[in-house]
Structure formats: structure tokens, C-alpha cells
Amino acid sequence: EAGVTQFPSHSVIEKGQxxxxxxxxxSGHDNLYWYRRxxxxxxxxxxxxxxxSKQDESGMPNNRFLAERTGxxxxxxKVQPAELEDSGVYFCASSQASGILAKNIQYFGAxxxxxxx
Amino acid sequence: GQQVMQIPQYQHVQEGEDFTTYCNSxxxxxxxxxxxxxxxxxxxxxxxxxxxxxxxxxxxxxFQFGEAKKNSSLHITATQTTDVGxxxxxxxxxxxxxxxxxxxxxSVIP
Numbered sequence: 001e002a003g004v005t006q007f008p009s010h011s012v013i014e015k016g017q018x019x020x021x022x023x024x025x026x027s028g029h030d031n032l033y034w035y036r037r038x039x040x041x042x043x044x045x046x047x048x049x050x051x052x053s054k055q056d057e058s059g060m061p062n063n064r065f066l067a068e069r070t071g072x073x074x075x076x077x078k079v080q081p082a083e084l085e086d087s088g089v090y091f092c093a094s095s096q097a098s099g100i101l102a103k104n105i106q107y108f109g110a111x112x113x114x115x116x117x
Numbered sequence: 118g119q120q121v122m123q124i125p126q127y128q129h130v131q132e133g134e135d136f137t138t139y140c141n142s143x144x145x146x147x148x149x150x151x152x153x154x155x156x157x158x159x160x161x162x163x164x165x166x167x168x169x170x171x172x173x174x175x176x177x178x179x180f181q182f183g184e185a186k187k188n189s190s191l192h193i194t195a196t197q198t199t200d201v202g203x204x205x206x207x208x209x210x211x212x213x214x215x216x217x218x219x220x221x222x223x224s225v226i227p
Contacts, residue, residue, distance in 0.1 A: 042219035
């Protein structure tokens with residue numbers, strides 16, 4: 001079974017540019033999460049999709065960040081315009097239906113390392 | 118807001134020594150998960166604890182969930198160089214939200 005895949009693995013952009021990160025969850029996983037880890041600090045929650053709906057977007061830092069999951073399959077996270085403080089590693093994770101304890105394990109992708117110069 | 122804290126932030130041990138990391142939540146959790154991230158890698162699920170006072174073992178790793186479901190610990194017996202990495206706890210709140218702790222980075226000196 002294919003795991004969670006993220007693209008690109010690394011992106012280097014200049015301040016003010018736009019970057020779009022993509023996440024393909026494990027097939028059949030309704031839940032998709034975006035996280036960010038900045039400068040070796042904690043993994044911070046950004047948002048949670050259940051299928052195509054945003055269940056919780058309380059972690060999104062500001063309106064420069066836009067996440068979509070059209071069709072409930074893959075998801076994109078766009079940063080426009082990017083700022084220096086957006087640099088970090090963006091992780092995507094997926095899990096099966098939430099509320100079912102045994103299947104609530106989150107499987108993480110390898111992450112996208114974003115460097116804003 | 119709800120917080121999950123971990124101590125220590127860093128731990129350096131001699132190979133063969135034991136290691137423990139502690140996780141504390143500001144609120145009661147419905148469950149707690151532990152993840153390990155190797156240097157340059159991504160978080161990988163280790164285990165999930167659900168019941169109050171639960172203890173689970175995976176070979177040299179022992180996981181414990183506190184009676185009040187607000188704290189947890191991970192203990193590694195006789196560390197090996199393969200144990201190197203950052204260990205995160207992640208608490209699931211009653212609102213179905215997962216909050217990660219800041220992680221404990223373990224270095225093992227051969």
C-alpha cells in the first residue's frame with residue numbers, strides 16, 4: 001500500500017512569491033491533516049480535512065495560507081505571498097475515519113521543506 | 118489554550134543506559150499517541166494509549182498513560198544507536214483535535 005506522498009520534497013522561493021504544496025493521502029483515508037514544524041520546534045497543527053470539508057482550520061496562521069481538497073482526494077496548501085517566517089517543514093498526514101479509536105492512527109508523509117529567502 | 122508539554126527537550130545518553138521522556142497535557146485527553154522522527158525523516162507512529170493507567174510494551178520501549186489521562190511517559194531500556202531521533206507525544210482532546218508536544222531529542226553515544 002502506498003503511503004502519504006508529498007510534493008515537492010524541497011522548495012526554495014523568494015519572499016513575496018507563491019508556493020503550492022501537494023499531499024496525496026493514503027487511498028481510502030477520509031482524514032487529511034496539515035502540520036508545520038519550524039526551526040526544530042514542535043509540530044504545529046494547521047488544519048484538518050474530512051473528505052473535502054475543512055473540519056478544523058484553527059491552526060492556519062493567516063490568510064496568506066489557503067488549503068484545498070477538491071474531490072476529497074489529494075490536497076494542496078498554497079502560500080501567497082510567502083514571508084520569511086513561513087520557512088519550515090510542512091507535513092501532511094492522513095488517517096481513516098476519526099472517532100474510531102483503533103483506526104485513528106495518523107500516517108505522515110515525508111514532508112516538504114520550504115525555504116523562503 | 119490547550120497545551121502538551123514534554124521534558125526533557127534534549128537527552129544525551131551512553132549506549133546501554135536507560136532513557137525516559139515525559140509528556141504532560143493541560144487538559145484531559147481521550148487518547149495519547151507516540152511518534153518517532155529520525156533525523157531528516159518524518160514522524161512515524163509508535164503506539165496509541167487509550168485507557169487510564171494503561172501500560173504497553175514494545176520490546177525495549179514501555180509506554181504509560183497516567184491515571185488522570187493528562188500525562189504519559191516513554192521509557193527505553195538499554196538504549197541503542199538505532200533509538201536516536203525525536204520522540205513526540207500527541208494528545209487527542211475531547212474535541213477530536215490532536216496536539217503534538219515539542220518532542221524530546223535523544224542522542225545515543227556509542
